[in-house]
Amino acid sequence: MAILTRNKELTRNRELTRNRDPLPMIRTLLTFLLCLPALAYAAFSLDNNTDALQEPDFLPVDEAYIFTSSVEGNDLVLHWKIADGYYLYQNRMKVTTQNSSVSIGEFDYLHEGKEKDDQYFGLVKVFYHEAEFRVPVNSAAGQEVEFTVGYQGCADAGLCYPPQKRPALFIAPESSEVTGASNSNNNQQTSNNSKDTPVSGDNSLTQAGFFLAIISAFAGGLILNLMPCVFPVLSLKAFKLAKASGIARKEHKLQSLAYTAGVVSLFLTIATALIVLRAGGESIGWGFQLQSPWFVGLMVYVLFLLGLSLSGFIEIGTSLMGAGESLATKGGKRGAFFTGALAVLVASPCTAPFMGTAMGYAITQPPAISLLIFTSLGLGMASPFLAIAFIPALAQALPKPGAWMDTFKQILAFPLYFSALWLLWVLGRQTGINGMTWVLAGLIALTFAAWIHRRARMLSGPAIWFERLFAISAAVFALWILSTTATPEKTEQVAAFHQDAIEQYRSEGKTVFVNVTADWCVSCLVNENAVLSQSPVAETLESEEVAYIKGDWTNSDPMITDYLASFGRNGVPLYVVYRSGQDPIVLPQILTANAVMDALTGLN
Template identity: 50%
Template sequence: MLQLSRWLIISVLLLLSTLVLSFAVNASSSGWQQAKHIRAELLSEYGTVTPGQQFAILLHFQPDPGWHTYWQNPGDSGLPTSINWQLPQGVQAGAIQWPTPQAFVIPPLVNYGFAGQTLLLTDVTIPTDYPADSLTIKADVDWLVCEEICIPADASFELTLAVASNSELGVSQQPLFNQARSSLPVKTGITGDYAISGGAFSAELMEPLPQPPVAFFVAGTELVDHAAAQQLVPQASGLLLQQAINTYFSNAPQQVEVVLVDAEGKGYSVSLQHRSQPAEPDSSTEILVTGGTLKQSSLWLILVMAAGGGLILNLMPCVFPVLSLKALSIAGNSQQRRQQRRDAIFYSAGVVLSFLALAGLLIALRAAGNAIGWGFQLQSPLLVGLLAYLLLALGLSLSGLVQFGLGLMNAGGELTAKSGGKGSFFTGVLAVVVASPCTAPFMGTALGYAVTQSPQVALLVFAALGLGMALPFLLLAYIPALARLLPKPGAWMETLKQLLAWPLYLSAVWLVWVFGRQTGIDAVALLLVGMVALAAALWLWGRVQLGAGWFNRLAMLVLMLLALVTLWQVASQPVSDGNIDQQSERQHWQSWSPEKLAELQQQGKPVLVNMTADWCITCLVNERVALNTERSKAALKDYNVSYLKGDWTRRDGDITAYLQQYQRDGVPLYVLYWPGQPPQVLPQILTPDTLRQTFESLSQQ
């Protein structure tokens, strides 16, 4: 009996010690509390703590599959989790340390939060003079858990920890705390600032991140439009971030946290200071293109690209007809090397100075607040009509109808048609004026770089464009081996002269078409009346040159005045709202607008944006070859891609701002938005298979 009693006493003591030990092990956990579609517990990293110690507390959420809680900035809807601590005197709790969030797209809303297990860390600090031998931590927690519906909930948690001279780590809880810390965005220490300007949040980081980011989350609420497209433009010294501001934006906080996420989902935290001016991109802009990226980190590379673009401009259909004037001059002087060189220098001077003049005008207008870009002069119907008149007049001159003298065309036709330095110079001027609608390969990148730089650098880039365009004539004049390839003058030149009139007539037709897209079919009819009057005036001028009397002179002046007045009146008319010939094309594209693009992105659809203009020859060729074909229409349909077209034929501030987002100052610009991928800028020259190949590649990622 005595032995049995001893056995019972030992068993009871063992049981009690086991219970005590079990309590000690589990004292670092409050235990689970169940709510609808989620359960939660509060954990301490240490079971025993010491005075003066700082340790971590963890709020552990486990929602049902498909349900989520919210980040500190919940986005368009939702509420962040909040913790109200009740702590003994002197004990302090820090702010919640938020993990890297994810986006939840519920069109038309975008929210930020956490799906699956969520671990929210908070640091608790015990004062060095804490007197008690235990520490009781209480927390009242409020949260919102959502799927298609949202359910608010709250719970109260309590932890009691022993206080001793030595702390003891809760070993069983350590994996959760390690996981919580690994989910936090990395504190990079990178500095930066941001501004609100032009309806956009614009931030500039001073250093590059370890990995290129693909998205960012702004912690400040009601600061950005969460559903708007994000722009992340790498810089030589960091990164440029842009996103439209929130509809409910009222004021900018002095400091805001931004979390950037790379392709692997790793987050990086950056603290930004508010400033009054928006960030400007720098010389290292990285342009994302199909198949890779292009970094503009060196000025010399940009100058080479600019010169290459200027060289290719000579082959563009909007420039080549004008160069026929210069070709005649070179052919006529093929045996007079000194005169060839002089003409080449004057022609080059006309080209380069015209580029510099356009650059100066562009810089001046931008400084005055005008949003314009390359080719802006052909956004004026009046100038388009004048150029059509001029090319018609030059064509008639080449056809032998009239020889320009010292009359009203002295500032235009004679200056380009006559031989000598003056004619060469103004041929260069005219070539640049009509070249502006063409954005040759490499030229768009160079122009986009130029307009983001100082005026001195911008002028240097435009000068390189001019030198590239003038280079063929300089080479012909200064390299005898090339000059000897030119044929000797002869009777063939008169035939060639008349043949070269026809490209000028075709260029005039193209300008009339551009004019019609800007003003409407009625205005085109009146412009054609003016061109007929101009042709009649030039015919009478030719008769005057052959000795006709005063009546021909008077009739010529009346017809010339009629042509100019007609053009002035037509160009002053309001813009036509639409063109009937466009309706059949609208079956596979929609008109671009910032709102339409944002709406389609909110719906999670892939979107192709085409920024074009009727005066852009490259744009029109791409549409005929690669965008309006049955093959491309089928690709758009197969991959459910929405196709938006922005028309920059007449000045449009929204389109200009959009172009500048991608460091472009001219068209064409093709941008593809694919869900889950950063925007991709497609090549300026498209092939028939560009769209399908690009869609197929992205759909497999």
């Protein structure tokens, strides 16, 4: 009896010891998160044998393959100059036309392609350095025919370009006649090739290539979890994993399946958009949505608000992360789904090892095959969650939930803030500093809207609707701001300030407009946006007769300080117009379009 009691006490003590101190588990999880960049580095090095964070610089497609066409007699001559390290597939070369009265013969290659054992297409022939072939054309004398030339190539470093199409004009000689036995034979052999059908090449999908693409996509999706651009969203995944041990195993499985559905759904959505846009002639690739400034701004909003929610400053977006009252409720599954979707959106800028070649293969295949490959990519990315949910040994290794999780959750908000900062930098590169500033204003508006929404839950009666109206207005303002970031800033045609430049332009007989400004000067910014950048002043300042000089006094500049003092000023703005043979004209500090135009045109 004493032994049995002793065993029970030992068991209880072990449980208490295991549950009492969660700090070791916190340290373990944080160490794992901090080690992810190093793991990503190793993954890059093993696959590419290059710098982990830098991919090779690939040439634009029209520089990698310089295409020209010419006409010699009854032949259309097609030629490609191929850059070193790049090659073209012989069986991907096509010549088509919509003109049903024209037929073409077999390709006559200047030299045959070199055999290459391609990892996806099997044994194929490719061209290095140059490619050229003649296409016999059977047409009426003097007839003009518009052909479409198709081709596809890859780089030895691993990039495969999407199939390309270029026009080629053929003008038949006046003496050309579509007669004779040889022409009749050519017509019979190639009549089916005259309407958007490849004349040469075996485009059949090899089973080995397909299965290898599926496996590569799955491996790429798995490694994508280690890429630096996905690291911030791993905070959401880690938090959900930590809380998962406190729910029923069945619910854990359902949430993992919901997360997988979110990942796969977003991959398929992006893949469908990619296929449709490419079919419409757009030259786009993986991550194309991040080329849109409004989408980048929207992602800044989402990541920043999620960070605020994890930090506990606001209580919105919790259902999106599955951090609601109970992960056993329906909101937990919704949260898992949207966490998966968010992970895919943030993963857009990254291409993991194995992933690039799989996607390069996918975009060359029919839509059904492409979607299967993207599905495999999504399953690979979601596979860690599925493994933990369906393998009991992994699930049992998760830490016990407790009070430590609130601190852990707040710590995990900071990767989201850094991710928002990174996307804000991207936006600045796309639209300039003004675009960044507008989106920062939008972040303030959204935070204000979230704060009001939180306060409104404690009110009743008309007051609640008043605060909600303010919250909605702030949110609409933040979304409206995104439309202002769609166009990059226009580069001004201005000369830097220097006294010698003023004198030189005056000696050339030009009218000189000097704008002394500073970024911290509100009046200066109002004048520039409301008057100087608007018609007709902007057009006049850009004309050949006017030289526009801007003096930037944002930082201390003794030369500009002396120039200000010469007009009795010790601050900005200062606007001066020099006309040939006249004294300088000092404009008022608050500009109007009429005042500027009168000074520039000599009407004052």
